[in-house]
Amino acid sequence: MNTSNLLKLVFLAAIWGSSFLFMRIAAPVLGPGVLIEYRVTFAxxxxxxxxxxxxxxxDLGKxxxxxxxxxxxNSALPFLLFAFAAKTLxxxxxSVLNATAPIWGAIVGAVWHRHMVSRRVMLGLALGTxxxxxxxxxxxVSSKEGAGLAIAAATLAAFSYSIATTYTKVAKSAQGVEPFANAHGSMWAAALLTIPALAIxxxxxxxxxxxxxxxxxxGVLCSGIAYLLYFxxxxxxxxxxxLTVTFLNPLFGILWGTLFLHEVVGWYTVAGAAIVITGTMLVTGYKIKLPWMQNTEAA
Structure with missing residues (x-):
């Protein structure tokens, strides 16, 4: 990975990490339904x-x-759940709960393909938990009223991402669809699917x-521009x-929350995030490659 792509990766992590900051700002005023309808429609x-x-x-007809x-x-359900949780958490x-998505993905994938996970994955799951x-x-924040429900909602949002990831890998209907079309078409679909939440x-x-x-x-930055950068x-x-962006997102989520919302970052925040990221790396099989190591990965 050259310097240009490394900077893009860090910039993408900073953008996606900021999404939790923006939800914390807007969700208490707009509510989850209105906020996410704005988000997916703008995107x-x-x-x-x-x-x-x-x-x-x-190719909508197809x-x-x-x-x-x-x-x-991948959009309507997890966005709504995170926006609901953002009123409390x-x-x-x-951002740390969001980083558990690959861990849930390993479980969903194992169930889908009916195979046992490896010891490495089991260790990753244990560390993530x-x-x-x-x-x-x-x-x-865990002592706040409604915190338990908010934590469950955010966890379910991460789980929803894992379902979307598994679906795009195994479903025949997902094969052959261009990445940009996936982002564009799914946002219009999410805008339609979010409408009932306006009443709820x-x-x-x-x-x-x-x-x-x-x-x-x-909508524009955290969904539209971020998708273009990622693909x-x-x-x-x-x-x-x-996929390295998954490990960087919590760092920026914590940073933006501290800088702009004056959130308290305790030792447990740093330690918990580090353990979750380590577990995620084990589950995904990600191997750290230092700059002086030969890059053998196919692009």
Missing amino acids: AIFLAVVGLVLRKRL HWRHYLILGFF TASVL AGVAMLVGFDH FPQPGEPTVGIMGAALAL GLVRDVGATSA
């Missing part, structure tokens, strides 16, 4: 403009069912310019190297 419009410029087709499935499990806790338990057990989660407050700015940033990295350095 869909942005990607539509990019698609027109790049002349990218969606792939609409695929877009609906992917839009539900800190950006730091949210221990890290989350340490984080939520010691963090003062009414808007509790009146938005300010800052609140709407956070919603716009969630570009997958193309340039390979999926395994691009």
